Amino acid sequence: MLIKQAADLRYSDVTPKSLYLNRRKFLAGVPAAFLAGRELLSPSARAFAGTTKLQTVKSSLSTTGEKITPYDDVTHYNNYYEFGTGKEEPAELSKNFKTSPWTVSVEGDVAKPRKFSVEELMKLAPLEERVYRHRCVEAWSIVVPWIGYSFSTLLKEVQPAPKAKFVAFETLYDPKQMLSPFQAGIPLPYVEGLRLDEANHPLALFCFGMYGETLPPQDGAPVRMVLPWKYGFKSIKSIVKIKLTSSRPPCTWNEVGANEYGFYSNVNPNRDHPRWSQKTERRLGEFFKRPTLMFNGYPEVASLYSGMDLIKNY
Amino acid sequence: MMKTQKRRKPRGGKILVFFLGLLPLFWLGWDAFNDRLTANPIEFITHYTGDWTLRLIIIGLFITPLRKIFNWPDLIRYRRMIGLFAFFYGCLHFLTWIWLDKFFDPSEMWADIIKRRYITVGMAGFLMLIPLAITSTAGWIRRLGGKRWQLLHRLVYLTAIAGVIHYYWLVKSDIRLPLMYALFVAMLLAWRARLWTRAPRRPAPPPLRKSPHAVAP
Numbered sequence: 225m226l227i228k229q230a231a232d233l234r235y236s237d238v239t240p241k242s243l244y245l246n247r248r249k250f251l252a253g254v255p256a257a258f259l260a261g262r263e264l265l266s267p268s269a270r271a272f273a274g275t276t277k278l279q280t281v282k283s284s285l286s287t288t289g290e291k292i293t294p295y296d297d298v299t300h301y302n303n304y305y306e307f308g309t310g311k312e313e314p315a316e317l318s319k320n321f322k323t324s325p326w327t328v329s330v331e332g333d334v335a336k337p338r339k340f341s342v343e344e345l346m347k348l349a350p351l352e353e354r355v356y357r358h359r360c361v362e363a364w365s366i367v368v369p370w371i372g373y374s375f376s377t378l379l380k381e382v383q384p385a386p387k388a389k390f391v392a393f394e395t396l397y398d399p400k401q402m403l404s405p406f407q408a409g410i411p412l413p414y415v416e417g418l419r420l421d422e423a424n425h426p427l428a429l430f431c432f433g434m435y436g437e438t439l440p441p442q443d444g445a446p447v448r449m450v451l452p453w454k455y456g457f458k459s460i461k462s463i464v465k466i467k468l469t470s471s472r473p474p475c476t477w478n479e480v481g482a483n484e485y486g487f488y489s490n491v492n493p494n495r496d497h498p499r500w501s502q503k504t505e506r507r508l509g510e511f512f513k514r515p516t517l518m519f520n521g522y523p524e525v526a527s528l529y530s531g532m533d534l535i536k537n538y
Numbered sequence: 539m540m541k542t543q544k545r546r547k548p549r550g551g552k553i554l555v556f557f558l559g560l561l562p563l564f565w566l567g568w569d570a571f572n573d574r575l576t577a578n579p580i581e582f583i584t585h586y587t588g589d590w591t592l593r594l595i596i597i598g599l600f601i602t603p604l605r606k607i608f609n610w611p612d613l614i615r616y617r618r619m620i621g622l623f624a625f626f627y628g629c630l631h632f633l634t635w636i637w638l639d640k641f642f643d644p645s646e647m648w649a650d651i652i653k654r655r656y657i658t659v660g661m662a663g664f665l666m667l668i669p670l671a672i673t674s675t676a677g678w679i680r681r682l683g684g685k686r687w688q689l690l691h692r693l694v695y696l697t698a699i700a701g702v703i704h705y706y707w708l709v710k711s712d713i714r715l716p717l718m719y720a721l722f723v724a725m726l727l728a729w730r731a732r733l734w735t736r737a738p739r740r741p742a743p744p745p746l747r748k749s750p751h752a753v754a755p
Contacts, residue, residue, distance in 0.1 A: 297577035309712035311576050362710070364578055409712035480711055499656060499707060501649075508577045512641070 274323075275437040278371050283352035285374075285426060287452075287521075290355060293366040295435050297508045302442045303360065304461060305410050306395070306402035318441035321401055323462070326446050332392070332467035335383035342446045346432055348381060349373040353436075354429055356452035358459070359491045359520045361477075365505045370450050371433035376424045384420060384468050391423040392416075392473030393449060394465035410480055416460040417473035417487070418451070422528055427452060453519040455489045486538035490529070491520035495538045555616045559623035562590045563630075580638045587631035588660075592701045592719055594624035599698060599726040618674050621694070625671040628664050656707035663700030666693045695730075698723045 300315045307314035307321075328345060331337040351371050359365045379391075396402075397413035405412045422428065429450040432438060439445035444461030451459050457477050467473070477485035484498055493503045493516040504513040519525050529537070566586055569575055575582045598620040605613045640646045650657045670691055672678070679687045702723050706716040 294577075301577035305711070311578070364581070409710075409714070496653075499654060501654075506578065506580065511580075513639075 275433075275440055277437055278351055278433045280353040280371050280433075280436070281350045283354045285352070286354045286369075287356055287367070290357060290367040292355065292369055293508050298366055298368055298434070299440055299442060301364075301366075301508060303362075303456065304442055304444070305408040306397070306412060306414065307442060308403065309407075309409055314442035315440075317403075321441035321445070321462075323441060323446040326464075328447060328463055328466060330378070330382045330466045332469050333385040333388035334468050335385060337382065342432070345378070345430070345447060349377045351432065354450075356427075356429070356450060357520050358450070358452060358456055359505060359516065361455035361457060361485065361489070361497065361502075363500060363502065363505045363516075365507050365516075365520075367507075368434055368450075369436075370429055370431045371436070372429045372431035372450070374426045375428040375430040375449065376426065378430055378466075379420075379424060382468075387470045388468035389420055390469045390471065390473055391418050391420055392465075392467040392469055393418075393460045393463055394467075395460055396462050396464045410476055414460065414476045415473065416449070416458055416475050418458075419528075420468070422451075422525075425525055425528060427522060427525060453490055453522040453525045455485075455491060457485070458489050488529075488534070488537055490525075490534060490538075491516060492518060492534055492538065494518075495535050551612075552615065552619065555619050559594070559619060559626075562586075562627065580634070584631065584634045584639065587627050587634060588705070591624055591628040591631050592698075592705065594620055594627060595694065595698050595701060596719065596722050596726070598624060598694065599723070603726065603729050622671060622674060625667045628667055632664055656704050659700045659707070660704035663697045663704060666697045666700070670694060670697075695727055698727075 301311045302314040303311070304314040304318065307317040324342070326342045327339045328342070329337075329339045350373065352373055353369050353371055355367060355369045357365060357367055393416045395412075395414040402408075402412070418428070429452075431444070431448050431450045432446065434443060439448065441462075444459075447463050448461040449459045449463070458475075472487065475485070475487060477489075478487055491502075496502050502516055505516045506513050566583065570579070598617055601613050601617045601620070605611055636642055636647060640650070651661050652658065670693060673682060673687065673690060682690065702716060702720045705719060706713060709716060
């Protein structure tokens with residue numbers, strides 16, 4: 225048996241913390257200067273034709289104390305495989321994406337199934353501006369002022385049947401405007417799903433806009449979900465179908481690799497992706513990586529999962 | 539005799555290859571200057587330098603087949619430089635990782651190396667390049683002897699395979715690019731394998747005491 229003895233010297237005895245921090249500062253200095261330079265040099269935000277201003281109200285569910293990520297980064301660093309697997313491709317390839325007219329069909333186990341136009345959906349409740357952290361499974365993150373209302377508002381409107389336990393979402397798939405599943409590397413249309421109680425959580429946002437305007441195509445226009453406590457791919461974009469079901473619906477990334485992308489995919493620093501660590505993340509525009517927080521810093525959702533082993537149910 | 543021959547060899551080719559090898563670095567600098575490194579420059583630089591390491595290894599592996607197939611023996615003069623450039627971009631790739639991703643934290647690095655198989659295999663590929671870079675000089679060829687040097691430098695086949703696996707294990711779903719690299723490496727290694735099975739006992743090459751350009755198939 226090994227008996228471990230505490231070392232006589234600690235790292236802090238050898239190198240005082242102030243010096244240690246200094247070293248980090250120095251190591252960070254060059255690239256940090258570069259990152260700072262980018263912000264100064266970068267041309268004014270590349271604007272998108274087709275986005276329109278939205279009137280919003282303040283929301284008590286908005287995250288405070290976070291620096292908003294520049295619009296330019298949020299619109300030019302996207303995962304939207306229907307428009308390319310590169311990070312900057314979606315901005316380019318989705319330029320002419322037709323988002324109007326657009327209808328969303330709400331069906332399945334509901335008392336009042338119906339089709340909504342996006343305009344109708346936007347009038348169901350006052351549009352709130354909600355700042356959320358958004359953490360990608362690839363270990364980068366952004367802070368975005370989204371615009372929308374709690375998804376529960378829509379559920380109330382269609383009245384889920386008692387046997388409804390899950391909500392299935394589907395993204396538009398239009399081969400004329402989008403890449404083929406082969407080019408995208410994933411089966412299409414993109415589908416996602418939530419437990420009904422997750423979908424009913426007030427933080428689950430039915431989202432139409434960001435940064436005071438309607439969504440640009442690469443960020444999921446005209447309507448998407450935003451689930452700040454889950455990895456980004458759960459927040460499905462450009463929704464055309466919402467179906468309430470009694471059995472667990474398929475989810476695209478889960479189909480691609482079930483051992484890597486679970487049904488829940490809650491942000492969890494203690495459960496690594498099999499191929500990379502989820503303990504830290506890089507906030508776009510920042511130099512140092514920062515620790516990833518449980519549920520991405522939204523502990524209010526924890527009660528949804530009480531009694532569950534979140535390492536097993538990843 | 540050797541000396542006059544050497545003097546007659548045109549140097550232009552090597553200078554050209556040298557500047558071609560620096561081009562990717564210039565592009566990176568130019569893109570950085572013009573703010574075209576995406577919203578996540580650190581990841582971009584990591585992928586970019588890794589990409590060029592693998593590309594240069596593959597280009598290096600093309601030398602021997604091209605020499606034989608098209609009867610361009612002179613191509614051998616550029617192989618060492620291409621190999622060293624592959625090592626150069628490999629070093630930049632490694633540096634981005636230990637500096638910008640791990641901040642020189644040895645425990646973090648070690649955890650990554652043993653836990654993440656794509657890093658394990660990538661690191662193995664990089665480590666194998668080091669002896670090749672060190673022994674790339676004429677002096678080392680002489681010291682090792684052509685045959686042993688040749689054997690050692692076949693490590694680059696393993697590095698190429700490691701590089702492709704490293705890339706393949708890293709991507710989320712779009713495996714087209716790693717597959718393309720895999721195809722190149724497979725073709726280049728298959729060409730060599732065919733050569734060996736066909737003529738298993740080629741006469742051993744002369745000891746190569748003077749030429750700095752030892753030939754590995």
